[in-house]
Amino acid sequence: MKRSLAELSPPEVLKVAIWIEERNARIYENYAEMFEWYEPDVARTFREMAREEREHGRRLNAMYAERYGEATCDLTDEDIRELVEAPIFEDGEAFVYDRVRRRQALEVGLLAERRARAFYMESAERVEEAALRALFRELAEIEAEHEAFFVRKLAEDRAAPSAES
Amino acid sequence: MRRQEALAVALAVLATVGTVVAALWYDRHRDAGRDVIELLAIQPKNGNWQPNEIRLERGRPVRLKIRNVETVSHGFALPDFGIGVAEIKPGEVHVVDFTPDRTGVFPFYCTVWCSPEHMAMAGRVIVTESVARASSDR
Amino acid sequence: MREGYVLGLIPETWRFELTRFPWVRRLLKSRWMPLALILFNVFLFTVILMAGFFGGLTSPGNYNFGIMIVWILWWVLLMTVLVPVLSRFWCTMCPLPFLGEWLQRLRLFSVRYERGRNPYFGLNKRWPRSLSNMWLMNILFLATTFASGFFTVRPAATFVLLAAIIALSVVLSLIYRARTFCLYVCPVSGFQGLYSNFALTEVRVKDPEICARHKQKGCVVGNERGYGCPWLLLPYAFRRNTYCGMCFECLKTCEYDNMAVNLRPPGVDLLVDEKRGLDEAYKALIMLGIAIVFFVTFQGPWGTLKDWANAATLSGYLTFIGLHASWNLLVLPAIFLLFVWGARRAARQSVPLKKVYVNFSYATVPLGLAAWIAFSLGIILPNGSYLLHVLSDPFAWGWNLFGTAHFPWTPVLTGLMPYLMILTLLIGLLFSIDIALKIARQTFAEPEAAVRGAFPILGFLGATTLGLLWLFVG
Known part of the structure; x- marks a missing residue:
């Protein structure tokens, strides 16, 4: 039986957030595999994004260890009802029309981070337990940092001479 | 999996090479024991029956494949052997089997008004005791 | 609706x-x-x-x-x-x-x-x-x-x-x-x-x-x-x-x-407003155009046209190719452009003409498909019985595999054919109108502008249908 994120305890929420980053890293790696034969530049971007997600996961893991020590928690992102920060490349005919650029890959990441931030903010408004609310706010701030990473990358991409070639 | 792959390949070969071989074999097999003569029905101004003259051997079974290669209907009659095909439509092939039982020269005709020269659309069958055949097998 | x-x-x-x-x-x-x-x-x-x-x-x-x-x-x-x-x-x-x-x-x-x-x-x-x-x-x-x-x-x-x-x-x-x-x-x-x-x-x-x-x-x-x-x-x-x-x-x-x-x-x-393009718009118009050419040439009363298409003479054949190509690549797309231009003007919206053209081209698909179905009825009903012949004698070698090699030519339901064709076309038109109205709403943001903008396109669809009906029963 899946549960809502708001029904979990703070350590559980944090553990799920770690799993989400790990899941996203694997999704990006799969996108990289999809684009490998097609557009190496896009594939490379997705690999970078996977690395970045792993780094996010590592940081959240450190936070977990600091706060809750080695206490185990079996929850993963698949145990919760909501779909948080799931990046999805939605252009179903992208390969047919052969028009995918690095920018689109970055936009996939940006959108996922934005949705995650909005979700955590909304959850913070909804929950009553102070500790949980604080954690949701903290997670929203972390997602805002991640968002900034993609915004920066997109700006670099736009500035690059080959961005639209 | 490996057996199913082999089965799929076998079916593919059967569907292609097998089909061609089976069709050619069947055609040869059903004509076995007979001389086969392909007769093209053509109106006189385009060349008339081809071949125009058919040489046969008495007592030897023969199969005529009468093919209309034109865009008008033709007919076929070989009255001395009681053979007639009322209509052979454009593109159609009619098969006539018979065994000539006497020697002589026997006329055959088109029996459908196919063109102003229809009356001239005729040929002949020459039956002898032994024959050096001029007509072609397919 | x-x-x-x-x-x-x-x-x-x-x-x-x-x-x-x-x-x-x-x-x-x-x-x-x-x-x-x-x-x-x-x-x-x-x-x-x-x-x-x-x-x-x-x-x-x-x-x-x-x-x-x-x-x-x-x-x-x-x-x-x-x-x-x-x-x-x-x-x-x-x-x-x-x-x-x-x-x-x-x-x-x-x-x-x-x-x-x-x-x-x-x-x-x-x-x-x-x-x-x-x-x-x-x-x-x-x-x-x-x-x-x-x-x-x-x-x-x-x-x-x-x-x-x-x-x-x-x-x-x-x-x-x-x-x-x-x-x-x-x-x-x-x-x-x-x-x-x-x-x-x-x-x-x-x-x-x-x-x-x-x-x-x-x-x-x-x-x-x-x-x-x-x-x-x-x-x-x-x-x-x-x-x-x-x-x-x-x-x-x-x-x-x-x-x-x-x-x-x-x-x-x-109605999926994704990846629409001029290539697909042209595909829609070419298909409609070819259906019309085929009707006129192969099922119409003009023997000369059929002779041209069958290359009875080289000059006739070249004329057929010239007319066929220019009708499909230039004339019909240009006629449609006129109606699209009218739609954009009627809607009084600043949507790029190309977008209006591409979007509305999808509304011609049901009508085009119906025209092809009607044309197909004109092929299968009179000629379907030949299939029995070729099944028995596929290579014209005088075979008679299933005993149907000399099955006589038997047209089926040819008396009903014009009515079936008309019905098919009207159903196609109905779907085309439905799609056109919805695409108008997608293309022109304001509902009133969408209604105004849809009219010229409905005119194109109606005129095309009338032309095809005239070909069927004329």
């Missing part, structure tokens, strides 16, 4: 999942599907090629297996049942790319898969970006129709066409990736793709959330159960039938059984 309803009756979102039946799901997940169907058609097309080869240049078409099966049975089935009902189901079982795909995969039944490695044999190049659209198919289909007068009377012409398609598909399969030939080159692929947007069947994701959580998109990259989408789609995300070849690989590769084959109301993909 009610928003969100097809013809104001059926919700656009209505779906009936055919794969909910375990035997259907099992069938589509088996690797014998579609291979068994393809193998049957490989057999059938071997007979067709033989009939074309032995039929030569002069044998009249009515008694040739190749001509009858391809241009009477297949074409009619394609236009009346396969495309409008089953989408690209012909592509599911098409034998023409069979050899090319076999060479690419080096397997017929099983899957050649190793994680992270390209499973295909050949150069696996990318098709040029500038040709990654329908333009080449538009030109090739139009060019193929130049020879329509030969295909239906000269068996060798059908042989040459099919042999050339097979040869080209093999060559392209060895150079380019996956189903490049089917996606961008096959002359009959483009219109099947566009018209399949009207079809009653689709392959789609059941629950997008499952795909969003899924870490390994086997439907795209393949796995040990099947190949990544050979039609270069992202099966978890595509939203219209245009390029889905219904090979069912995604049903096999999906680990969550999250792909479905659905029945749905007609025409809903024509």
Whole structure:
């Protein structure tokens, strides 16, 4: 039986957030595999994004260890009802029309981070337990940092001479 | 999996090479024991029956494949052997089997008004005791 | 009409999942599907090629297996049942790319898969970006129709066409990736793709959330159960039938059984405002234009036109090609442009003319399809009985396999034919009007502007229908 994120305890929420980053890293790696034969530049971007997600996961893991020590928690992102920060490349005919650029890959990441931030903010408004609310706010701030990473990358991409070639 | 792959390949070969071989074999097999003569029905101004003259051997079974290669209907009659095909439509092939039982020269005709020269659309069958055949097998 | 309803009756979102039946799901997940169907058609097309080869240049078409099966049975089935009902189901079982795909995969039944490695044999190049659209198919289909007068009377012409398609598909399969030939080159692929947007069947994701959580998109990259989408789609995300070849690989590769084959109301993909382009707009107009030319030439009372198309004289044939090409590439698109310009003016909205043109072109699809169905009725009802003949004597060698070699020519329901044609066309018009009104709302933001803007397009559809009706009963 899946549960809502708001029904979990703070350590559980944090553990799920770690799993989400790990899941996203694997999704990006799969996108990289999809684009490998097609557009190496896009594939490379997705690999970078996977690395970045792993780094996010590592940081959240450190936070977990600091706060809750080695206490185990079996929850993963698949145990919760909501779909948080799931990046999805939605252009179903992208390969047919052969028009995918690095920018689109970055936009996939940006959108996922934005949705995650909005979700955590909304959850913070909804929950009553102070500790949980604080954690949701903290997670929203972390997602805002991640968002900034993609915004920066997109700006670099736009500035690059080959961005639209 | 490996057996199913082999089965799929076998079916593919059967569907292609097998089909061609089976069709050619069947055609040869059903004509076995007979001389086969392909007769093209053509109106006189385009060349008339081809071949125009058919040489046969008495007592030897023969199969005529009468093919209309034109865009008008033709007919076929070989009255001395009681053979007639009322209509052979454009593109159609009619098969006539018979065994000539006497020697002589026997006329055959088109029996459908196919063109102003229809009356001239005729040929002949020459039956002898032994024959050096001029007509072609397919 | 009610928003969100097809013809104001059926919700656009209505779906009936055919794969909910375990035997259907099992069938589509088996690797014998579609291979068994393809193998049957490989057999059938071997007979067709033989009939074309032995039929030569002069044998009249009515008694040739190749001509009858391809241009009477297949074409009619394609236009009346396969495309409008089953989408690209012909592509599911098409034998023409069979050899090319076999060479690419080096397997017929099983899957050649190793994680992270390209499973295909050949150069696996990318098709040029500038040709990654329908333009080449538009030109090739139009060019193929130049020879329509030969295909239906000269068996060798059908042989040459099919042999050339097979040869080209093999060559392209060895150079380019996956189903490049089917996606961008096959002359009959483009219109099947566009018209399949009207079809009653689709392959789609059941629950997008499952795909969003899924870490390994086997439907795209393949796995040990099947190949990544050979039609270069992202099966978890595509939203219209245009390029889905219904090979069912995604049903096999999906680990969550999250792909479905659905029945749905007609025409809903024509409303998907994604990836619309001028190439598809031209495809819609060319198909409508060719249907009109074929009616006039092959079923109309003008013998001279038919003689031109059949190349009775070289000058006549060149005149036919000239008129045919300019009508389809210039005149009809220009007439449509006039109506589109009128629509934009009437709507008084600052939407780019190209966008209005492209969007409304999709409204002509139901009418075009109906015109082709009506034309097909004019082929099959008078000529269908010849099929019995060619089944018994496929190579015109005097065989009589099923005892029907001399079955007399028997036209069927030809008295009813004009009424059936009119009914078909009116149904097509109804769907076209429905789509046009909805596209008007998509194109022009304000509801009142949309109504004003729709009128000229309804005028185009009505005038085209009247013209076709005049051809049927005139």
